[in-house]
Amino acid sequence: MNGTARRPRRHDPGRRDRLVDAAIAVIAERGVAGTTHREIARAADVPLGSMTYHFASLDEVLAEAFTRHASSVADVFDERLGAAPDRDAAVEAVISLVADDLLGSAHDLVLTVELYVAAARNPALKAVTQAWMGRSRRALERHFDATTARELDALIEGLVLHSALSTDPMTPEQIRHAIHRLLR
Template sequence: MRRTPPPTRRFDPGRRDRIIDVTLDVIAANGVAGTSHRRIAEAADVPLGSMTYHFKGMDELLTLAFTRLADRIADRFDARMGAATDAGEAREAVVRLITEDLIGSPREVVLTYELYTLAARNPALREVTRAWMARSRRALERHFDPATARYLDALIEGLAIHSALDPTPMSTEDVRAAISRIT
């Protein structure tokens, strides 16, 4: 009698990371409310069982995904602020951060607001946003005093919200003028 060999496991060392990245894609397309283990598994091309194998539940997966988003944006922020050699270049780096990096990526704008909405009620995600704000302020404090860094951080968030929702968002020159007034 011939035996059927047992199924072989698919070697997929990047599976966990891919699931985390794909979670952001699914949220961007469907919102957190429309995100499920099944949708993520399908989009990541992994068996549904991989979701419970790699993650304790949806809360853990959302926290990891939004932490990855915050870290990626903060990395770009750090790079822009780190490249500035004086206050003038730092102000211009903030302008580019707002007009190119934040406003220039509708996907990231949607993901950021999904994070903020969840963070209002979820302590783990609130901590993700707090860590992100602290990192942003540290990058700004390379060139500005702590109070000015805090004002700029709030301006950046506010301008990103307005640009996402206002049918006539502020021009680059208006953004530059607002930053100049604060600094």
């Protein structure tokens, strides 16, 4: 009756990590509201009991998932801006980051907005959000003064959000135009 073969799962080091990854995937697909122990366990192909063994609560899973997501997005941000030799290159890096986020993955945007909502009522996640925003601000401040960094950061957020929710998303040229206009 058991159609799908069961892999031997004893001694599965790193299972906790895989569970966090599975949680990220579930949040992206079904939203925080649709993220349950059972759903995560199914996504990671582990039994339900494994969740309560590795995590004290569902909130703990969410916190780790969002922390990992934020950190990996910030890594890309840091890396690309760090590689820019001068201000002009930094501007190009920002444009490319925004355009990639937009065209590449609505996936990441959904996770981000889900995080914002969750953070509104969960202090731990609020801290995650703020740490993330701090990192991106600091990355921008390598090339721009503090005021400019903050304004640019806000513009980026708005561009990504509006583009993703709009029927008629902004083109890379429009993104470029907006960013150059603020920085001109």
